[in-house]
Amino acid sequence: MTSRIPPDDAHPYLRAASAGVRHHTRSLASSDAIPPRRADRLHLDVLHAHLTALLQLLDRLAETTRPPHPAAGRHLASAHTRLWQATSEVHSAFHLLPANTAAEGETSACHPEGLPEGPPVLTICQRHLAAGHVVRLKTTHTDLRPHTTACVR
Structure with a gap:
């Protein structure tokens, strides 16, 4: 499934992050003895940070790839x-899950008119607003429409 990676790989942190995600995915799988673990707000917050x-x-790869290889940069x-x-759907799911504590429940609403208050509970909202700002600078509303993919190979 993955290509052979040379021992002198220049991207060890990315490989470690990928390995961590694979390990976490396997640990969430249910077995006969352990029921599957459900997502909670903390879990989705960490996943949102990863996304x-x-x-x-x-974004950086697209910017550096586009000048010499325009088609690859567009992809x-x-x-x-x-x-x-x-990422946006994970953020929405975060707000649909019940709050773990009463304090978190009172302060967990997103406030698009400004940065939300109340870290660490609302760091996901701050992160999402910051990422959304960058996305809106580089994409149009049409680009963000729902997308279906068909492999052309």
């Missing part, structure tokens, strides 16, 4: 847009 970090990486920019849509 926004990937957004930054894809990376498209991947960036689709990843933003996934």
Whole structure:
């Protein structure tokens, strides 16, 4: 499934992050003895942080790839847009889950008119607003429409 990675790989942190995500996915799988673990707000907050970090990486890769290889850069920019849509859905799911504490429940609403208050509970909203600002600078409303993919190979 993955390509062979040379021992002198220049991207060890990205490989470690990918390995961490794979490990976490396996640990969430249910077995006969352990029921599957449900997502909670903390889980979605950490996942959202990971997705926004990937957004930054894809954005930089698209910018540096586009001048010498325009078609590849456009594909990376498209991947960036689709990843933003996934990030936005994770943020929405966060707000639909019940709050763990009474204090979190009182302060967990998103406030798009300004940065929300109350860290660490609302760091997901601050992160989402900051990422959304960058996405809106580089994409149009049409780019953000729902997308279906068909492989052309």
